[in-house]
Amino acid sequence: xxxxxxxxMYALGDPTExxxxxxxxxxxxxxxxQELCLDRPLHEQFFYCFVGNVLHGNLGISFVHxxxxxxxxFDRLPATLELAICALLLAIFIGIPLGMLAGLKPQxxxxxxxxxxxxxxxxxxTFWVGLMLILLFAVTLKWLPAGGRGExxxxxxxxxxxxxxxxxxxxxxxxxxLALFKIALVIRLSxxxxxxxxxxxxxxxxxxxxxxxxxxxxLHMLKNILIPIITVLGIEFGxxxxxxxxxxxxxxxxxxxxxxxxxxxxxxxxxxxxxLLLVVFMFILINLVVDVVYSILDPRVRLGGRS
Amino acid sequence: MEGSIPMRTAPTKVVxxxxxxxxxxxxxxxxxxxxxxxxxxxxxxxxxxxxxxITPQNPYDLQQLNVLDKDMHxxxxxVDGRTYLxxxxxxxxxxxxxxxxxxxxxxxxxFGSTSVALVIGVFFGLIAAYFGxxxxxxxxxxxxxxxxxxxxxxALILLALIGPGLDKxxxxxxxxxxxxxxxxxxxxxIVERQKEYIExxxxxxxxxxxxxxxxxxxxSLPPIIVVATITLAQAILLEATLSFLGVGxxxxxxxxxxxxxxxxxxxxxxxxxxxFFPGMVLLVTMVSLNLVGDQLRDALNPRIKK
Amino acid sequence: xNTSTRSLLLEINSLQTWFDTRAGTVKAVDGVDLTxxxxxxxxxxxxxxxxxxxxxxxxxxxxxxxxxxxxxxIKFYGEGTQNEDxxxxxxxRMRRLRGSHIAMIxxxxxxxxNPVLRIDTQxxxxxQAHAKVSNKVARDRARDMLGKVGIPSPEERLQAYPHQFSGxxxxxxxxxxxxxxxxxxxxxxxxTTALDVTVQAQILYExxxxxxxxxxxxxxxxxxxxxISGLAxxxxxMYAGRVVETGLVRDVIAAPRHPYTAGLMGSVPSNNPRxxxxxxxxxxxxxxxxxxxxxxxxxxxxxxxxxCQQVPQESPVGAEHKVRCFHPIxxxxxxSRHDRIKV
Numbered sequence: 001x002x003x004x005x006x007x008x009m010y011a012l013g014d015p016t017e018x019x020x021x022x023x024x025x026x027x028x029x030x031x032x033x034q035e036l037c038l039d040r041p042l043h044e045q046f047f048y049c050f051v052g053n054v055l056h057g058n059l060g061i062s063f064v065h066x067x068x069x070x071x072x073x074f075d076r077l078p079a080t081l082e083l084a085i086c087a088l089l090l091a092i093f094i095g096i097p098l099g100m101l102a103g104l105k106p107q108x109x110x111x112x113x114x115x116x117x118x119x120x121x122x123x124x125x126t127f128w129v130g131l132m133l134i135l136l137f138a139v140t141l142k143w144l145p146a147g148g149r150g151e152x153x154x155x156x157x158x159x160x161x162x163x164x165x166x167x168x169x170x171x172x173x174x175x176x177x178l179a180l181f182k183i184a185l186v187i188r189l190s191x192x193x194x195x196x197x198x199x200x201x202x203x204x205x206x207x208x209x210x211x212x213x214x215x216x217x218x219l220h221m222l223k224n225i226l227i228p229i230i231t232v233l234g235i236e237f238g239x240x241x242x243x244x245x246x247x248x249x250x251x252x253x254x255x256x257x258x259x260x261x262x263x264x265x266x267x268x269x270x271x272x273x274x275x276l277l278l279v280v281f282m283f284i285l286i287n288l289v290v291d292v293v294y295s296i297l298d299p300r301v302r303l304g305g306r307s
Numbered sequence: 308m309e310g311s312i313p314m315r316t317a318p319t320k321v322v323x324x325x326x327x328x329x330x331x332x333x334x335x336x337x338x339x340x341x342x343x344x345x346x347x348x349x350x351x352x353x354x355x356x357x358x359x360x361i362t363p364q365n366p367y368d369l370q371q372l373n374v375l376d377k378d379m380h381x382x383x384x385x386v387d388g389r390t391y392l393x394x395x396x397x398x399x400x401x402x403x404x405x406x407x408x409x410x411x412x413x414x415x416x417x418f419g420s421t422s423v424a425l426v427i428g429v430f431f432g433l434i435a436a437y438f439g440x441x442x443x444x445x446x447x448x449x450x451x452x453x454x455x456x457x458x459x460x461x462a463l464i465l466l467a468l469i470g471p472g473l474d475k476x477x478x479x480x481x482x483x484x485x486x487x488x489x490x491x492x493x494x495x496x497i498v499e500r501q502k503e504y505i506e507x508x509x510x511x512x513x514x515x516x517x518x519x520x521x522x523x524x525x526x527s528l529p530p531i532i533v534v535a536t537i538t539l540a541q542a543i544l545l546e547a548t549l550s551f552l553g554v555g556x557x558x559x560x561x562x563x564x565x566x567x568x569x570x571x572x573x574x575x576x577x578x579x580x581x582x583f584f585p586g587m588v589l590l591v592t593m594v595s596l597n598l599v600g601d602q603l604r605d606a607l608n609p610r611i612k613k
Numbered sequence: 614x615n616t617s618t619r620s621l622l623l624e625i626n627s628l629q630t631w632f633d634t635r636a637g638t639v640k641a642v643d644g645v646d647l648t649x650x651x652x653x654x655x656x657x658x659x660x661x662x663x664x665x666x667x668x669x670x671x672x673x674x675x676x677x678x679x680x681x682x683x684x685x686x687i688k689f690y691g692e693g694t695q696n697e698d699x700x701x702x703x704x705x706r707m708r709r710l711r712g713s714h715i716a717m718i719x720x721x722x723x724x725x726x727n728p729v730l731r732i733d734t735q736x737x738x739x740x741q742a743h744a745k746v747s748n749k750v751a752r753d754r755a756r757d758m759l760g761k762v763g764i765p766s767p768e769e770r771l772q773a774y775p776h777q778f779s780g781x782x783x784x785x786x787x788x789x790x791x792x793x794x795x796x797x798x799x800x801x802x803x804x805t806t807a808l809d810v811t812v813q814a815q816i817l818y819e820x821x822x823x824x825x826x827x828x829x830x831x832x833x834x835x836x837x838x839x840x841i842s843g844l845a846x847x848x849x850x851m852y853a854g855r856v857v858e859t860g861l862v863r864d865v866i867a868a869p870r871h872p873y874t875a876g877l878m879g880s881v882p883s884n885n886p887r888x889x890x891x892x893x894x895x896x897x898x899x900x901x902x903x904x905x906x907x908x909x910x911x912x913x914x915x916x917x918x919x920x921c922q923q924v925p926q927e928s929p930v931g932a933e934h935k936v937r938c939f940h941p942i943x944x945x946x947x948x949s950r951h952d953r954i955k956v
Contacts, residue, residue: 119601123593125544127551127564128586131571135579146575199677201724208673208719209739209790210712219738223729239457246459246548250571261552264467272467279460299729299774 062271064263069270073256073278079149080255082160083247084240086171087179088233094179095186096229100217102187103194114187121184126243130177130250137173145170147252174251178244182236189232193225200224227298234290238283332606344598351592355411362404363389367561381580394580396569406585408561412473413592416556417543420480424542425535427481428488433519433527435489436496447493450486458483462545466554476555480542491534495527529607536600540593547589563589621690622797622830623649623672628685628700630664630671637902641667641680643854646927651797652828654821656841656862658877659851662898665834666720668851669800672832673717674699674707689714691797713743716791720803722783726775732759732786733771739793758789763819781812788820798830806835817844838874839881842866847933850874853899853909856927860934870930870941872914908938916940 062069102114138146150170152159161167197203198221206220245257252258256275263271336342354361381394381402393402431450435443453461462479469475499505500523508518549555550564551571558565563585570582630642641664649655659665670676672687687699691714699707711717719725727735736755740746746754752771759767762785775783784804791799801820805813821844824831835841841848842862849859850873858871869875876894896913899905905912911921920939927935 119597120594123540123590123597125547125567125586125589125593127548128567128582128589131567131574131582132586135574135583139575139577139579201719201721202727204675205717205719205725205787205790206727206735207675208711208717210708210710210742211738212708212742215738215742220727220730224727227729239459242457242460242463245463246552249552260463261554264463264554276464283456297729299731300776 062263062268064266064268064271069274072259072271073274076254076256076259077278078159079161079253080241080244080248080257082162083171083174083178083244083253083255084237086162086175087182087240088237090175090179091182091186091233092229095183096190096222096226098183099187099190100194100221100225103191104198104217106191106195115191118184118187118191121180121187124180126177126181127246127250129180130174130247133173133177134250144173147250149254174247174253177250178240178247181243182233182240185236186229186233189229190225193228194221197221197224223297227294230297231290231294234286234293238279238286241279241282330606338602341598341602344595344602347591347595348599351410351588351595352414354407355414358407358411362401362407364401364404366400366404366408367559393584394578396566396581397573402566402580402584405561405566406563406588409563409566409585410588410592412556412560412562413543413546413589416473416477416480416546417539420477420484420542421535421539423477424481424484424538425488425531428485429492429524429527429531431485432489432492433496433523436493436500437515437519437523443493446489450489453483453486454490458541458545459548462549463552463554466549471554471557473556473560476546476549479549480545483545484538484542487534487538488531491530492527495530496523499523499526533600533604533607536596536603540596540600543589543596544593620651621648622651622653623647623690624686624688625672626686626688628668628671628687629683630667630676630680631683632680634679634902639902640854640904641901642671644685645851645854645856647849647856647859649798649830649832652824652830653847654824654831654833654845656838656845656848657832657834657851658836658838658841658848660836660898662901663851664854664901665836665851666802669717669802669832669834672699672798672800673711673715674702674704675711675717689798691715709743712739712791712796713794714796715798715800716794716796718784718787718791718799718801718804721807722780722787722804723807725787726783728775730774731771732773732775736771736786736790736793739790743794754793755789758793759786761823762786762789762792763815764789781808781816784808784812784816785819788816788823792823792827792829795827796829798832799824800832800834802834803836804833805840806837813840838866838877850877853904854901855909855937857910857938858934858936860931864931864934868942870934870936871910871938872916872940872942873910875942916942 061067062072065072098114098117102111105111134146137144148170149159149161149167151164151166152161153164153167154160161171203216203220206216211220241257244253244255245260247253248255248257249261256278259271260275262268263275359365393406395401396405431446435446462483465479465482466475469478505518505522508522546555546562547564547567550562551568553568556562556565558569566585567582567589570578570580570585574582625645625647628642628645628647629640632639632641643664645664645668647655647668657665657668667676667680671682674682676682682700685700688696689699689710690696691710694710694714697706699710702710726732733752733755736758737748737751740751740754756767756771759770764770764782764785770778775786778786788804799820804820805816808816817840820831823829833841833845838848838850845862847860848862848865849856850865850871851857852873858865858869858874865874866878869878873894880893894913899909899912907922908914908917908925911917914921918940923939925937925939927937929935930941
């Protein structure tokens, strides 16, 4: 994976072309190349500069911003995480109730309406919906801001929007936009799960015990359908981070996604590399977390060894 | 118990001579909404094919644009008296023409990359299933690794590597999507491989290629068709997104994503039409593709026979 | 043990439960009359598809769409209840009856306990759904009940999950759960079919003992007529959605009057002479959506005549022994029975 990252980034193009005025002397060019470790042959670039730097946690200085790429990424990371987590929560708290409702009454107008909505959710081009949200709520109605992060609060050295009113207002549209696709996904998953669980004997048995409908739905059914949903959502969290590239660009949200697009456009290689390594690392971490959560939720996995 | 009663006693109405394909067809046409999706899709494809004949201008031929007609509202009249149905952008480009030409690009990218990805994916999936062993291990490892990352991310990185352009976008989409076919075909083919007729075909001394393509392939076809409708929609969406982000089709060439990107710069000043209409067309395309795909999946899935 | 001397608990009159399917209406239960006295054990016997399970679910009002009860009445004379008709009871009323007055045990113990909830959760909630009881008291009751159904070290087992139990143990947990609120009626839908033969016998014995001790009436649904003869007081044989014969176990087993019951008896291996092929009933269970006119058993019956194209009514053939047949088998000594019913 590291090799792929290296090759893709180092074949990206010659950043000196972008960074230096076309009429600059060859001397200036060479000096910059030396600074950026570009004057060596490719294999030396890889082993001497790249691997060495990665091991030191140093991914180079951003050509454009003139600060360490790692620093730049970590400065922008909280914004993206905040956005992605908000979207995930929206997907869970909107998607699961709607999906269960559709699963409990699949033939009713409500059930069919929810399913139609989820088909629409799958078909909507995220970036366009984002623009339309801005058009409606920011341009036409002037209720919400069109972009940016708004006021932030510093916690543990990181900036967060969700603790201020202004920040929350700025967060709302991007989070909804990013969540849209996942809501549709969660609706489908929880509907399918509900429709399967509803006919299980243990639900019949629960009804035969005289339990109230809310208890059957919110304990007996929910806990069973939650297991696959959490698993899928955990993995989808990675794709939320990836898709935040689009949402951040639309809403000018200063996270790592919009940074990536700017860096690709400006051939800012170290930043792109830092982004990639971070994302790969996060994917590995997410998979670990999902495994742990899964075993907490499903007793058959947790106690598998003991029984 | 009670659930099983209706099923067991339901007399099969299917006529024995009906072929599975015809059955699927009648299943498909039984859903009015899917048929509607299919009709809309046909209209979209026809208009993309006939683009030069049904539009007033070639919106990407700068000679035909009139800068005096820039930023016009829908239904506004240009300096030479013509009507711009959906308005114009900041270069005086007719949005309606832009959409039809952009749709053309979308469909070219969609169908083009999907069919190439299909051929590559089916090929690798089949040989993985048929030969097994280390070949299968290598192919499936690559597939798994690729599928564990969002397609968006992979396409973005690939385009950062090879640069923007129509052909580059198609390469990126093929690279992202072949893995879906490979996985689908392999799992379908593995089931078939274990059946006796494959053994019989081998015993008859048929060549590997013959067994692969005339026996394994046809039986893996239904899932391939379903995956194809899904990936076709995804390919179109991916192209539009990448073009919107500025790493796909360059703004000097027609594309729906590019038009929407143009519109996003002027939207805050209230010029909604540059983004709105191309997005609507994109949306309609996606919805009709998904409707057709959903119904195909139900019709071709032998497990959901009602 | 007869109905007239003991007070009535359940009275079912011409009950009809139908399923509307695309292929037509499936009359799973079509005009069933049944009575049950307090503390009585009734064996409801029939092949799969005879409608016996649907009967059980109908009494519980647990029939899901496309099924529905289209006619008849289910009178329940429970303690503290006002002789209500369960067919017309509100769903909230039914919820309160379920689990407290009428409980049910299901066929597959692997499926009837929720896999992701602990046993104590699943038992305590059954108590608390019907009475305001503290967790501690409810838990103690649950533990005692587990002990009664023969689960060793119940205190620890309460904290276990269903997958940590064997099939037989799970069924004991289900039985304990059903008995928690001292119901007046338990409906057991083939609860031992999925279990080993040895476990089957133990559970059968224990359920019978518990019901006798607490005076609980029991409807035991099964396809195994041999099993029921050792357990029940009375027996009702179902065929194609109707009860074709009902009577005290000793009467029906000793001298079945309906040709179908006789056929069922004849196909029990131990009733057959060694070395001879097993007797069987010719033909197959008819499709419930397309029943023959008149007596549904007529096409498979060697005694059938033209008369059988009419629907036979229930007619008494002895004390508490009724049969739905135009040509019931005459009461004859058991020894010579096998010679008469040739297949």
